[in-house]
Amino acid sequence: MDTIVTASAVSDEADEAVQSKLEQALGWFREVERICSRFDPGSEVFRLSSHVGRPVAVSPLLFEAVQFGCVLSEATDGLFDPTVGGAQVERGFNRNYATGERVNAPSAGEPASWRDLVLDAERRTITLMKPLLIDLGAVAKGMAVDLAAWELSDLGSYAVNAGGDIYAKGRNEDGEPWRIGIDHPRAEGILCTLAVSDGAVCSSGDYLRPAKDAGEHHLLDPRSGRSARQAIACTVVAPTAMLADALSTAAFIAGPDCGLRLLEEQGVDGLIVTPDLGTRMTSGFKRWLA
């Protein structure tokens, strides 16, 4: 994860106690990265991808992340799919972001989808029915934000921000709900500002990691194998960052009509920016505006 992570708290507790909890919270990002990084040959998910056809016992964290990804795939009719890795590898997203080295991931070969994963909750195993790559990018960061937030839950008012994936609880140092700006996808400055006292805010856009082909970006539509085009940015507000992170990806790929419908169905709010810089929102989104 090539992102800056910050954890903030507003608290009357002693400094050392607060600092200790903040550090504890940040440690979850290392843990999630250690297990879920598709670019690190030492990660658990990377090693999982090299075993095909037999059940592999996995850690609870990896199991929950993959399971959530599969449930999300089903709920989004495959628009979100943790096995989209094969096409991403072809498009050049196979570098370890920290070191720049090319990662020789197992070749995905024939087309695969989330349906080619078999999960056994009782034994906590995952079986790859055919060679495929598992990309937990859209789930892992949100999950880490939520886990970090849980570490801070005693503090009352706190916020975790991992490169723009945010969970905020309580009030800021001015005694107001946390003010969260949504980055404008094309211009300097803020698109709009939200006031959040208990919620996660996650955004997807076409400007994070450009692929090697000009004009392509990293959010691929599994139906075409190419970059999704109907939206240029999407922000979701949800009770958990794990969900907001994944749904902002799915809704971005789906585009404004199907994307907003998806968000409404799942009981969350969101905003989608279209290529003409128009904005579309779920019916409840306005209540989040500052």
Add this chain to the structure above:
Amino acid sequence: MDPSQTRPMAKRMSKRLIALSSAAIASVYGIGYVATQPAAAQMASGAESATSAGSVQNVATQPSSSASAVPATSPSASPSAPATAAPSSSGLKDGTYSGTGNSRHGSVSVNVTIQNGKIVSAPITHVTTRYSQNVIAGLPAEVVKAQSAQVNMVSGATDSSMAYEGAVAQALAQAGGAPASSSNSGGSVQVTGPNGTIYSNPPQGDSGRGRFRRGGGGNFRD
């Protein structure tokens, strides 16, 4: 998806993903995690702002060269080299140095601690989000009102690791590393820390982003 199709299952299903994600987090949180890195220097604890942060990038678990905890040092604005220190092969003087880098929406400050010529910790000490003028792009009037006050943080798909790298470069410049350029965020020092921390210049032809892997930092439970 056919927009005109009604979905009778939708109401029953709505909250299902919310419940599932909450249950997943609760389950994983309950198990906890084991720290894989040694404890590092105490972080700066500004009295006025209980904010703590870290930059987390790739965390490949390489064996650390030192298993013992790094003794706490008090961060200071000026270098505090021990009497016996001599410049190591990296050319960095022991001590704790602070630096600041600019991000798209504000700035990031770090304290970099050098021991035996190597970076042992580089935690973020302060993050500011500057006043952000709203760019109104076709928003309805009711959205525009009350939108121009300061924000605490920004959600967007932009990442600000360059700000962190710039802050580290500025700190390293004080430690005797090559001076940080004001126009880009890369220093020109290659440093290895106990967990394979590497700070290096981006190679020619890259987009200008540095790559940084941070080791150590913070109080982890064993």
